[in-house]
């Protein structure tokens with residue numbers, strides 16, 4: 574069984590990015606600049622954004638963290654987005670999700686200038702991805718594609734099952750995996766809350782991508798012998814034996830499936846770090862485009 578070590582691969586790619594950033598800085602005096610908007614105090618979001626800022630430092634980017642209280646109004650948040658759209662010093666930015674309940678995520682997303690949308694969430698970028706045009710690819714699905722490519726996981730002609738149909742992971746994952754490209758050319762099934770027999774679909778999968786947010790939902794009886802498992806879930810599970818009071822669990826029962834599969838991503842240290850690296854790649858692309 575091979576552990577698909579996203580953390581190690583992310584470090585390798587960040588070294589490559591840093592070399593490119595250094596060269597650009599010397600040749601053109603330009604430094605890529607990523608801004609992140611963080612609304613409220615969601616503990617997981619704070620960790621993710623902190624990791625993004627740290628990654629920016631590692632590759633030699635400039636980063637700005639725009640923090641706003643959970644009480645911000647929709648109008649005020651749209652003003653923040655507009656300012657970032659118009660700021661010539663900012664190459665790309667993200668608005669960390671989820672937003673507090675009173676805010677309209679869709680309206681915020683629609684307000685982002687597609688040229689600065691390094692998350693790849695705006696209709697312009699989603700449409701361009703679907704048509705196979707140049708665009709910013711969404712960070713988590715693209716991070717997974719890079720992982721499959723660098724670890725030499727064959728996708729062509731394979732049966733892939735994606736659990737979850739979110740706009741940011743499940744749905745774009747199906748598009749990238751089924752497109753005529755390498756990696757790609759897979760036969761993809763998407764499962765969701767209305768799917769009749771999820772386990773039966775999973776058992777057919779050569780590659781299983783779990784992105785549903787239910788801790789350890791995928792158990793050994795649901796996976797095919799020798800399958801490749803991509804675990805996107807990062808769930809905080811109460812654990813009084815830990816000093817922080819919780820442990821991280823994926824959507825897959827790692828201990829239960831690891832002896833049955835050919836390769837699997839750990840949580841943490843799997844898809845998460847790859848998500849951050851693809852955000853860095855998009856930001857470099859944004860800075861080159863200007």
Ligand SMILES: Nc1nc(=O)c2c([nH]1)NC[C@@H]1CN(c3ccc(C(=O)N[C@@H](CCC(=O)O)C(=O)O)cc3)C=[N+]21
Nearest residue numbers: 620621624667668669670671712841842843845846848
């Ligand atoms: N606008 C927006 N863009 C995103 O890309 C976005 C988002 N909103 N909202 C939430 C999800 C999730 N996400 C992660 C980023 C880093 C880790 C990460 O660093 N994970 C580490 C550590 C995890 C931990 O310690 O909690 C790991 O898996 O090893 C995970 C998940 C980005 N997302």
